C-alpha cells in the first residue's frame with residue numbers, strides 16, 4: 169500500500185498535497201504518513217496473531233515521540249539501544265513491560281535507568297555485561313530480566329555494514345558458548361533469565377536466513393529447557409527488508425508463516441523488533457532544487473538536502489527513488505543529485521536517470537522513513553530539518569526546524585579567551 173500518490177501530476181501524501189506543506193514549513197523536511205505507518209504495523213502484528221507476541225518497534229529506525237506513540241497506541245512495545253531512546257519511549261507513554269533493551273555497549277547509568285523504569289528485558293551481549301547488570305540490579309534492590317543475544321553465525325546476505333549475525337560481527341555471544349553463559353547467569357541472584365534473542369542484520373530480503381537462525385536457536389532452547397531453565401520469551405530481532413528499488417522482500421505474512429512453521433510447539437512469547445519494514449516506506453524526504461549544472465561528463469542537480477540530512481546513500485551506497493513533487497518534468501537526463509555539503513561523498517543519487525529538474529522544483533527522495541532523520545547530523549552547521557506527520561488532509565509538524573541558536577546551544581567561550589581582544593590586522 170502506498171499513501172504517496174499523484175493527483176493531477178502532483179505528489180500527495182494521503183489527502184494532502186505535499187507542495188502545500190513545503191510552502192508552509194519550507195524545505196527540506198521529512199514527511200511521514202500516519203496511515204502507512206499504522207497499516208505496516210498492523211500487517212506485521214496481525215501476521216503473528218496465532219501466537220503470543222510483542223511487536224517492539226526498533227526506535228533507532230525512527231525515534232520521534234509522535235511516531236513511537238502511533239505504535240504504542242496500536243499495542244506495540246519499543247526496542248531501545250540507549251538511555252536516550254528509553255527516555256523517548258517513556259515520553260511517548262510506552263508500557264515499560266513492553267520495552268526490550270539491545271546493544272553491545274550499555275553503560276551503568278543507562279542500565280540503572282532501565283531497571284528503575286522496569287523494562288521487560290535486557291538483550292545481553294557479553295558475559296561482562298551480564299555481571300554489570302547483576303551488580304546494578306543488586307545495588308537498586310531489583311531483579312533484571314534478561315535474554316542472551318546469541319550470534320547464530322548465519323549470513324543474512326545483506327550489506328556488510330548492516331549484517332550482525334556473523335562470527336566476525338561485534339554483536340552477541342557465540343551460540344556454542346551461550347550454553348555455558350546461561351549456566352553462569354543462573355548463579356547470579358539479581359538476574360531473571362527470561363529468554364533467548366538474536367538479530368541477524370538489516371534489510372534482509374530472504375526468509376531463509378531467518379529460518380536458519382531460528383533453527384539454531386530452537387536447538388539451544390531445547391538444551392536449556394532440558395537443563396531446567398524456563399525459557400518464556402524468544403526474541404527474533406528485526407531485519408526484514410523492504411523495496412527501495414527493484415529488490416523484492418518477503419511480505420510480513422510470508423516471513424511470519426516461515427517463522428511459525430519453524431517454531432511449532434515452542435510454547436513461548438515471541439518478540440519482534442522490526443524497524444525498517446514498518447517505517448521505511450512510510451516516509452520521504454522533500455527537498456528543493458537549488459541549481460542545475462553540467463560539464464562535458466556530468467549533469468548535477470544541487471538540492472537543499474545533503475548527507476547530513478540523509479546519510480544512507482553516502483554511507484551504504486543505498487538507493488532511494490527520486491520523484492518529482494510538482495511540475496511537468498521535461499525529458500529524462502542522467503544526473504547526480506547532490507547536496508550543499510563540502511564533501512564529494514555528499515549525494516542522494518548517482519548517475520540516475522531522472523526527469524529534468526529546474527531551480528525551484530520540489531523533489532521527493534522516497535523510502536526515507538527509517539534511518540533517515542535518526543541518522544542526521546549538524547555537519548556543516550546545518551540545523552536538523554523538521555519532521556512532519558500527515559493524517560488524512562491534515563499535517564502536523566512533529567519536530568521543528570532547528571535554528572541558528574539551536575546550533576550553539578550548550579557551547580561556551582571560556583573566560584580566558586574573552587580577555588584577549590581581537591588582534592588588529
Ligand SMILES: *Cc1c(COP(=O)(O)O)cnc(C)c1O
Pocket residue numbers: 226228229247270271367369370371405406407408441442443444445538
Ligand atoms: C537495528 C536493529 C533492529 C531493527 O532492524 P530493522 O532492520 O530496521 O528491522 C532490531 N533489533 C536490533 C537489535 C537492532 O540492532
